[in-house]
Amino acid sequence: MQLTNYGFIESRGNYIAARSNYERPMERLSTGLKINHSRDDVGAISQTARQRLEIMNDTASRQNLQNARSYLTMQQAGLEQVRKTYTRMEYLAQQAIDPVLGDADRAKYDLEFQKLAGQLDELMGKKFNGLRLFNQNMVCGDELNIPLGELDYRTSDPGPDGLTKRSVTPQDPSLDRDNVIQTIRGQTLDVQAPGGTLTFSVNSGTAGEIYRVFMGGLELFSTGPSFAGSDPTVAIMNQYNSDPTYPAGSPRPNNAPAGALQSTAWGDDSWLTSGSATNGDKDTFKIKFGPGIPTTFEIDYGASNPNAYKGSTPPPPGDPKYFNQGPGAQGQLVADGGVIRTANLPFGSKSTELTLHFETKSIGVISDVKFEPQSEALPVPLDSHHNGMTFDAKGFGTLSGHSIATLDKAKDTLDHLAGKNGYYGEINCIANDRMPAVAAEMRRLDMKIAELEDQHMTGEATLGRIQDADVAQEATKFATQSLKMELAANIMSRVTRLTDVLLPLATQRAGGSSL
Numbered sequence: 088m089q090l091t092n093y094g095f096i097e098s099r100g101n102y103i104a105a106r107s108n109y110e111r112p113m114e115r116l117s118t119g120l121k122i123n124h125s126r127d128d129v130g131a132i133s134q135t136a137r138q139r140l141e142i143m144n145d146t147a148s149r150q151n152l153q154n155a156r157s158y159l160t161m162q163q164a165g166l167e168q169v170r171k172t173y174t175r176m177e178y179l180a181q182q183a184i185d186p187v188l189g190d191a192d193r194a195k196y197d198l199e200f201q202k203l204a205g206q207l208d209e210l211m212g213k214k215f216n217g218l219r220l221f222n223q224n225m226v227c228g229d230e231l232n233i234p235l236g237e238l239d240y241r242t243s244d245p246g247p248d249g250l251t252k253r254s255v256t257p258q259d260p261s262l263d264r265d266n267v268i269q270t271i272r273g274q275t276l277d278v279q280a281p282g283g284t285l286t287f288s289v290n291s292g293t294a295g296e297i298y299r300v301f302m303g304g305l306e307l308f309s310t311g312p313s314f315a316g317s318d319p320t321v322a323i324m325n326q327y328n329s330d331p332t333y334p335a336g337s338p339r340p341n342n343a344p345a346g347a348l349q350s351t352a353w354g355d356d357s358w359l360t361s362g363s364a365t366n367g368d369k370d371t372f373k374i375k376f377g378p379g380i381p382t383t384f385e386i387d388y389g390a391s392n393p394n395a396y397k398g399s400t401p402p403p404p405g406d407p408k409y410f411n412q413g414p415g416a417q418g419q420l421v422a423d424g425g426v427i428r429t430a431n432l433p434f435g436s437k438s439t440e441l442t443l444h445f446e447t448k449s450i451g452v453i454s455d456v457k458f459e460p461q462s463e464a465l466p467v468p469l470d471s472h473h474n475g476m477t478f479d480a481k482g483f484g485t486l487s488g489h490s491i492a493t494l495d496k497a498k499d500t501l502d503h504l505a506g507k508n509g510y511y512g513e514i515n516c517i518a519n520d521r522m523p524a525v526a527a528e529m530r531r532l533d534m535k536i537a538e539l540e541d542q543h544m545t546g547e548a549t550l551g552r553i554q555d556a557d558v559a560q561e562a563t564k565f566a567t568q569s570l571k572m573e574l575a576a577n578i579m580s581r582v583t584r585l586t587d588v589l590l591p592l593a594t595q596r597a598g599g600s601s602l
Contacts, residue, residue, distance in 0.1 A: 225482030280460030282377020303438030
């Protein structure tokens with residue numbers, strides 16, 4: 088006879104189920120989290136990951152904006168110092184226009200005035216963590232165009248003997264022994280801006296020249312081969328015709344060191360214009376560049392250039408080999424067979440040293456040169472959702488070149504400070520434009536920082552609702568399952584003893600005798 092203890096089996100099942108339900112609230116109570124394993128809630132795990140990322144992004148954005156506000160605080164303090172300096176300068180100028188003063192007395196006032204102007208120059212160069220606080224190219228109401236000046240160097244200039252074969256009649260080839268055959272002329276200027284628009288005009292003729300633009304040591308633009316010399320900022324480098332009869336030991340002025348210049352074998356890889364270089368039919372280049380943006384250019388061709396042909400013999404009808412048009416034209420990029428090369432300034436580039444130079448074997452003139460600096464507006468990301476704002480570039484006049492040493496100069500300086508005849512005035516510019524602009528930017532930052540703080544608190548509450556355990560609920564579950572386990576263990580113990588009593592009866596032999 089076989090006995091099955093169904094009571095024990097059922098109690099054991101209840102015990103195992105209670106233990107399983109007991110371990111989960113115990114784990115949640117010990118960790119404080121509702122989700123401890125991926126099996127707990129797959130959807131909730133994904134939600135918590137996104138919410139944590141959102142909170143981290145908000146925290147980083149808030150820190151960035153607080154740093155940006157520190158920048159504005161420094162800028163505001165600097166502008167306040169400028170305003171105080173202007174006020175003192177205006178007071179000195181008012182005293183200097185006293186008609187009973189002599190120039191000797193005005194010179195004493197001017198001494199303090201010039202020291203204050205020097206302080207403004209120092210303040211203009213101040214930086215915050217390597218970033219300039221002010222832009223000297225920003226004048227009241229507009230940006231300043233910077234003239235670089237004309238580059239003019241003609242390779243037909245005489246050499247050390249002072250003569251050229253063109254200097255005498257009839258021409259004497261022996262006098263042409265030291266004429267310049269190749270020149271690089273460079274012009275470098277600190278434009279106080281890392282990017283902008285450079286404009287210049289050229290009229291090379293059919294001999295061809297190469298025009299290059301550098302920012303710092305990086306070549307951004309070239310109408311021919313890239314520069315192969317050691318220093319693009321060298322002002323003038325000459326190379327002369329060889330002459331074995333040249334007096335030994337006699338130095339040649341500006342003679343270039345070996346290898347400093349390009350090869351004279353340019354071929355077509357240079358910029359040519361139609362007709363003579365003296366016809367005044369100029370090509371105008373406009374080159375735009377800046378940190379993190381592509382370098383682009385536009386060319387306004389001279390009137391005769393698009394219709395001119397290359398060489399002394401007209402091309403056959405339909406031949407596309409005209410100047411600057413058709414496949415492989417000069418106005419195209421290198422990939423299309425042209426000669427113009429460009430490079431981009433890397434993001435974050437801070438160099439402000441602009442160099443323009445050309446390489447020539449004939450008459451070389453670059454005219455109408457000017458540089459319009461880009462607005463140094465500072466882009467500021469507000470959050471991780473691609474929202475942003477821009478800090479406007481701010482500058483002020485340092486009054487360099489102004490004086491109150493004479494009555495006329497004092498009146499002119501006073502008008503420049505206080506404004507007159509339509510001129511706004513530096514004091515009004517600072518008080519009514521620059522300082523309010525900073526205050527408005529600070530206010531907007533404060534509002535965004537407060538918004539991010541609210542988002543952070545809301546995100547933390549949302550994350551808590553998703554992942555934090557309900558302590559009261561889990562404690563109740565823990566107690567309930569503990570009682571179930573204890574009761575199931577009790578029942579298993581009792582039914583086991585009943586089995587011990589019944590088991591001998593079930594195993595007694597049938598038909599056995601009893602006493």
